[in-house]
Structure formats: structure tokens, C-alpha cells
Amino acid sequence: MKQPEDLQPVVLNQNAEVVLSKRYYRKGPDGEPLEDATGLFWRVASAIAAEEGKYPDSSCRADELAREFYDLMTSWKFLPNSPTLMNAGTDLGQLAACFVLPVGDSIEEIFDAVKHAAMIHKSGGGTGFSFSRLRPAASRVGSTGGVASGPLSFLRIFNTATEQIKQGGTRRGANMGILRVDHPDILEFIRAKEREGEFNNFNLSVALTEDFMKAVEKGEEYPLMAPHSGEAKGTLNAREVFEILVQKAWESGDPGIVFIDRINRDNPTPAQGEMESTNPCGEQPLLPYEACNLGSVNLAGLYLAGHGSTADSIDWAELKRIIRLSVRFLDNVIDASRYPLDRITETVHRNRKIGLGVMGWADLLFQLRIPYDSQDAVKLAGRVMEFIRAEGRAASKQLAKERGPFPAYAESVFGQRDLGPYRNATITTIAPTGTLSILAGCSSGVEPLFALSFARHVMDGERLVEVNPYFEQALKDEQCYSEKLMEAVTQKGSVQTMEHLPQHMRDVFVTAMDIEPVWHLKMQAAFQEYTDNAVSKTVNLPNSATIDDIRSIYWMAYERGCKGVTVYRDGCKQSQVLCTGDGE
Ligand code: CDP
Incomplete structure (x- = not known):
């Protein structure tokens, strides 16, 4: 789509200018930018709107929609995740920020995962892995009669590989490494970041089970299990493990924790297997070989001055309009994106997960003069997010009418309970918005x-x-x-x-x-x-x-x-x- 001459030029804050020119503008072979902010946002808006052409029953015209997307982004009301801004409408065309890759218990599978992670990092995406399927250190390796080196030694290889690949030549790859609390190498994993600089391309999280948490509560022992053989490998005292975990997090921030059973309780497509990891910053649990693209609504801009009550001081009608448009945008991103592996394309297209969230929450509270640490703020948080989820689902239903539900709908929990049909297996996620909030000039995420x-x-x-x-x-x-x-x-x-x-x-x-x-x-x-x-x-x-x-x-x-x-x-x-x- 040709860039119209009458587009409103983009007004950038000073920080946005620096970030865009260092990381986001397309550059020529000499490193000189080939576009400005107007060019960037038109490139993204037109590439994403062009996907409408695929759907004969679309209620939108691609050229009109491109303008709407352009205005939506350049008014800083909504931004898609960084890879979409960087790569939409380019040859690379990889638009998702979040990936999860499986790590199987064989040298071939481990190094396949290293390679696939490298391909994802090159395109600006972050990867999450569970190392829970790897046999523990010192267990027998059948083919050689030798002993295995365990998850930690392989984690080091992923870390080093990441170090060598700068994401798309711009940012270093981010990873999440997860180990289940009942893996025999769990104590080593918990202590992995004791020395500063170790595993610095990884966030580490321990996957805690409901059984483990109950054992902590009661001060009981809990069983460890070798994942490759199903063999019992002794027990540990749950409270002692929890204490070491807490101590290490106090020392270095790592490891964090994820409640893996809870994550799976909310798995919308359990027929496709379990979720074992999240993306690097923890907000997006995914199936192996699944990816998700995110986008964030800027709440800071929805404050209406001069209205008495809190509820009247938020522009709900505008929020609804933004959500409807953003869900369509994110659904189009799924089709516009080119994923580094066919397996990923298949999984993504089957479930069509998107993650719409918010940024600028603290800024909205400042304008409303509501302290973050108050019951009023907590209540409003629920109200705002409930609205976003409801409107997001309504938008996804509308898309399902035009385009059909996500292909795995019938086997999903929505299909089984007859709740849909939705176009997307998930709709909402709250991202950190580390870079997006700089561009939009607002506070990050819900922090x-x-x-x-x-x-x-x-x-x-x-x-x-x-x-x-x-x-x-x-x-x-x-x-x-x-x-x-x-x-x-x-x-x-x-x-x-x-x-x-x-x-x-x-x-x-x-x-x-x-x-x-x-x-x-x-x-x-x-x-x-x-x-x-x-x-x-x-x-x-x-x-x-x-x-x-x-x-x-x-x-x-x-x-x-x-x-x-x-x-x-x-x-x-x-x-x-x-x-x-x-x-x-
Ligand atoms: O603001 P931006 O879209 O750049 O990213 P974010 O909201 O801070 O992070 C969202 C997700 O992007 C993270 O959870 C990672 O999956 C990915 N990410 C990454 O791969 N590498 C980074 N340096 C930052 C984020």
C-alpha cells in the first residue's frame, strides 16, 4: 500500500527518538536509516491491514483499516510488541515476541533446540524452555555407557549460544529456563545464579506443583523423580527447598517461581498436551513450538479531566474502540508473521493465541490521584481488566463470525463447554512493555x-x-x-x-x-x-x-x-x- 501524503506526522518524545533510530528503523547496508517514524508506522499499519484481503467476509476495507491502525499506534493508544514494529512489512517478517521450544532428552533434540532458539533470537523473539525432561546429572547414558551431564550443563550451552547472537543485530536474546521442583537436579538449578554473570541470558524459574506447596505447608518430604525413566530418586524436605529458593532469590533475584499446575488448569487446549514453560518474562505460558504476539493498550491516555467520580474519569467508550481494533490487529499479525519453523507455524495457526494487555497503569492512577497501594486502586484494576477481557472476547467472537473460530476450537475447553466460538484460544496477557512504554512515554505494564x-x-x-x-x-x-x-x-x-x-x-x-x-x-x-x-x-x-x-x-x-x-x-x-x- 502506498504511503498516503496526508498522514498525520508522528510526534516523538526524546527517548522514543533514540530508541527508534537505534533499534527499529529499517537500515540500509551502510547503517543509515531507510525510514522515519511515519514510514515505520505506515509500514506496520499497511502490512497488518493487508491481511484483511485474505478474508472475503471481512467487515473492513484494508486501506481504511491501515489508516485506523496508523492513527491507533501514532496516537500511542496501542502498540504491538517490538518484533512487529521491527519486522512487519520486511523480508524477515517475524512478528511474535514469545516462543516456547521443547528440550528432549537426547543430544539431537537438545541441539535442535539450541539451533531453533538461535533462529528465533535472530528475528527478535524470546524463547522459553523447560529442562525438566532431561535426565539428571550422573545418570547412565544407554548408547555410550557414560554418564549424563544434566540440565545445568546444557543450560550453559544455550546461554553461550545466546550470547553470540544479537537479536536481529539489535538486542540480545532473552530466555526463560524452567525446571520442575521434583527434578533430581533441582538444588543445583536453584543455586545456578549464585555467581554473578552466570547464565546471564536466562531468567530462571522453578516450576512449583500443588503437591509441593502442600508439602511446604505441612513441613513434609516430597519425592523426586528421574524424568527419563520414571524412577523414584529419593525425597527432599519441601520446606528446606523452599527456604533455599527464597534465600537465592533474595541474593540475586533468581530463581523466580511459576505455579505449573495452575498454568495447566488454565490451558485452553489440553488435548494438545501440557504447558511446561513460559516466555522469557513469564507472562505467556505456551505449548511446545507455540508462539504468541502481544500488544498493549496505553491506559495513561484514557484519563478524562474534570469528571467527578473515578468511573467517569476513564474514557470507557474509547477503551472499547481501542480493544476492538487491537484484537483485529493482533489476529492479523498471526497471519502476517513468518515463523522460523513449520512446526511453529502449524501450532500458532491452530490456536491463534494473542496477548492484549495494558501499559501506563501507574500513570492513570497518578492522574486519578489514587494511590497504587490502596484498595481503590486494586478494585479499579479488576474493573479495567474485566472490561478489557470482556471486550476482547467480544471482538474475538466477531472475528470468528467473519473468519471462523481457531481451528482447534472444537477440542478446546471453549468448544467442549460451548462457550465460543472465539477466533483466538487466548486473548489477554500483561507484558512488561519495557521498550513499548518508552515509545509511548508512559509507565510500564502494570508496574x-x-x-x-x-x-x-x-x-x-x-x-x-x-x-x-x-x-x-x-x-x-x-x-x-x-x-x-x-x-x-x-x-x-x-x-x-x-x-x-x-x-x-x-x-x-x-x-x-x-x-x-x-x-x-x-x-x-x-x-x-x-x-x-x-x-x-x-x-x-x-x-x-x-x-x-x-x-x-x-x-x-x-x-x-x-x-x-x-x-x-x-x-x-x-x-x-x-x-x-x-x-x-
Ligand atoms: O516492550 P517490548 O515489546 O520490547 O517487550 P516487553 O513487553 O518488555 O517484553 C515482552 C516479551 O518480549 C518478553 O517476555 C520476551 O518474550 C520478549 N523480549 C525478548 O525476547 N528480548 C528482549 N530483550 C525483551 C523482550
Whole structure:
């Protein structure tokens, strides 16, 4: 589709300009950009809208839809995940951020997975693996009579391979490594990141079972099992294992935890097998050889000023319009994307999972003057996500009418319970939106702000300073604004100790570190309740957080119905992505 001359030019914030030109613009052989922001968003909008042509009963015209998609993205109301922005309408054409690959218990299968991961990383996608099927270290290898080296030694190979492949020449590949808690090598896995820098291309999570959690509760032993032979391999004390897990997470942030039985309870297509892993950041459980593309609605832009009640201050009608359009966009992405393996194409086309989520949540709360750590915020989270899920499902139903349900619909839980038909086996996921939130200039995902003013280290050591615009405006409105104050806030990140600021300001403008861990969990659980897949959430903690804090966070995640959780204690690693002034 030819780029129309009357497209509204894109207005970029300063950080977006840097990110787009370093990573996203298509470049020629000399490294010079071949497009600008208008060109990029038209390339994406037109490539995704062109998919309408495949469907004779489509209710949309591709050229009109391309303009709508363009306006939707360039008004920063919705953005698809990074690979879609980078690769739509290009020769590469791989548009999904999330993949899960199986790792089988043979040298051939292991190295197939290494190769497939390399192909995915090259295209900008992240990969998740379960290593639970690998025989434990020191078990016999039939073909040679030797002994196996176990999941950890193979994990190292995946890590090294990742190191060597920069994603699409732009970002390094991200991985999730999962091991079941009943695997005989579990203690080694839990301790894998003891030395800083080890396995640094991996997030590690232990897959906890319901049986294990019950054994922790009762202080009992639980059985280990060799996956390749089904042989019992002794027992461990569940509480002791849980304690080591908590200790290691306190030390380094890893491993996180996923509740694997819960993930499978919500598996929409159990006839196709179990889900054993998630994508790198944990928000997207998938079947082996499955991929998913994500997209996020920017809630920060939906605030309506001058309305009395909270409910009236959110533009629900606009949110509905955005959701309808976004679901169509994400469904088209499935067809527009070229996947690196036929097996992946088949699985993706069978289930047609998409993951629509949100960003800018903390910014919306700032505008509404609702503290993140309050019951009002938690209630609103549920209300917003319930709305998104309902409207997302309605949009998917509409698409099923035009295009047919996802091919595995009849065998899925929806088909079995006669709930559909839907076009997509899953519709909602809450992503971290690490880069998307920079482009849209909003707070990331459903996270509270890391700091009200902070330095961001991105690519090549570059440092971007950011002051939250809603905080700045509120200071001006309350006549509290001064350069001196702003300097102090950049140093501290938080205003909690600034007693000259009115209490209501300190209550509303809270950061991740100011919030009691329980509120992080309550918020995650509120969003999870209405999310088909999972919620990306890191419980960020001050350096002073204790091992008891981590234990209670992991336990609360279990009790509150989360699918997993990750913690990060400020300063526990020498290099970290986000720093407040004090941290530098
Ligand atoms: O904001 P953006 O679309 O770049 O990504 P995100 O929402 O922060 O992360 C979504 C997913 O993209 C992650 O869970 C990974 O599956 C993948 N990802 C990756 O593969 N490599 C990265 N460096 C960042 C994200």
C-alpha cells in the first residue's frame, strides 16, 4: 500500500527518538536509516491491514483499516510488541515476541533446540524452555555407557549460544529456563545464579506443583523423580527447598517461581498436551513450538479531566474502540508473521493465541490521584481488566463470525463447554512493555514507577533522565514545584521523606520501593483474575528487604492465585537496568 501524503506526522518524545533510530528503523547496508517514524508506522499499519484481503467476509476495507491502525499506534493508544514494529512489512517478517521450544532428552533434540532458539533470537523473539525432561546429572547414558551431564550443563550451552547472537543485530536474546521442583537436579538449578554473570541470558524459574506447596505447608518430604525413566530418586524436605529458593532469590533475584499446575488448569487446549514453560518474562505460558504476539493498550491516555467520580474519569467508550481494533490487529499479525519453523507455524495457526494487555497503569492512577497501594486502586484494576477481557472476547467472537473460530476450537475447553466460538484460544496477557512504554512515554505494564525521576541506562551505556510528567504537573498545580526539589527527587527517586510536601501528594506519588510488598501482590492478583495468560510483574524491593519479605511474597503469590512471581531487591546485582540517583 502506498504511503498516503496526508498522514498525520508522528510526534516523538526524546527517548522514543533514540530508541527508534537505534533499534527499529529499517537500515540500509551502510547503517543509515531507510525510514522515519511515519514510514515505520505506515509500514506496520499497511502490512497488518493487508491481511484483511485474505478474508472475503471481512467487515473492513484494508486501506481504511491501515489508516485506523496508523492513527491507533501514532496516537500511542496501542502498540504491538517490538518484533512487529521491527519486522512487519520486511523480508524477515517475524512478528511474535514469545516462543516456547521443547528440550528432549537426547543430544539431537537438545541441539535442535539450541539451533531453533538461535533462529528465533535472530528475528527478535524470546524463547522459553523447560529442562525438566532431561535426565539428571550422573545418570547412565544407554548408547555410550557414560554418564549424563544434566540440565545445568546444557543450560550453559544455550546461554553461550545466546550470547553470540544479537537479536536481529539489535538486542540480545532473552530466555526463560524452567525446571520442575521434583527434578533430581533441582538444588543445583536453584543455586545456578549464585555467581554473578552466570547464565546471564536466562531468567530462571522453578516450576512449583500443588503437591509441593502442600508439602511446604505441612513441613513434609516430597519425592523426586528421574524424568527419563520414571524412577523414584529419593525425597527432599519441601520446606528446606523452599527456604533455599527464597534465600537465592533474595541474593540475586533468581530463581523466580511459576505455579505449573495452575498454568495447566488454565490451558485452553489440553488435548494438545501440557504447558511446561513460559516466555522469557513469564507472562505467556505456551505449548511446545507455540508462539504468541502481544500488544498493549496505553491506559495513561484514557484519563478524562474534570469528571467527578473515578468511573467517569476513564474514557470507557474509547477503551472499547481501542480493544476492538487491537484484537483485529493482533489476529492479523498471526497471519502476517513468518515463523522460523513449520512446526511453529502449524501450532500458532491452530490456536491463534494473542496477548492484549495494558501499559501506563501507574500513570492513570497518578492522574486519578489514587494511590497504587490502596484498595481503590486494586478494585479499579479488576474493573479495567474485566472490561478489557470482556471486550476482547467480544471482538474475538466477531472475528470468528467473519473468519471462523481457531481451528482447534472444537477440542478446546471453549468448544467442549460451548462457550465460543472465539477466533483466538487466548486473548489477554500483561507484558512488561519495557521498550513499548518508552515509545509511548508512559509507565510500564502494570508496574508502579521505579522512581519519580530517574536515569535509564539503555543500549551502549547511554543514559536517559526522565521525570514523570504527571508528578511534575501536580507539583506545579499544588505550587510546590522548584528546581531544588526536582534535584532532590532525582537523587532519591521518592518523595516519602519530603515532609514539606502535602501528605496527599506523598500518598499518591508512590514508587515501587515505597509500596509494601503485599500491594504489589494484590495488584498482580487483581489483574491476573481477568487475564487469560499471565501478568508480568516484578516485586521491586529496597536493598533492606529481608529474606522473610521474599518468603512472604512467594507465599502470597501462591495464596492469591498468581501464576508466578519474580522479586528484585535493589542493588543485589552490580549491574542493573534502572537506577535512581542514589544508586549510581
Ligand atoms: O516492550 P517490548 O515489546 O520490547 O517487550 P516487553 O513487553 O518488555 O517484553 C515482552 C516479551 O518480549 C518478553 O517476555 C520476551 O518474550 C520478549 N523480549 C525478548 O525476547 N528480548 C528482549 N530483550 C525483551 C523482550
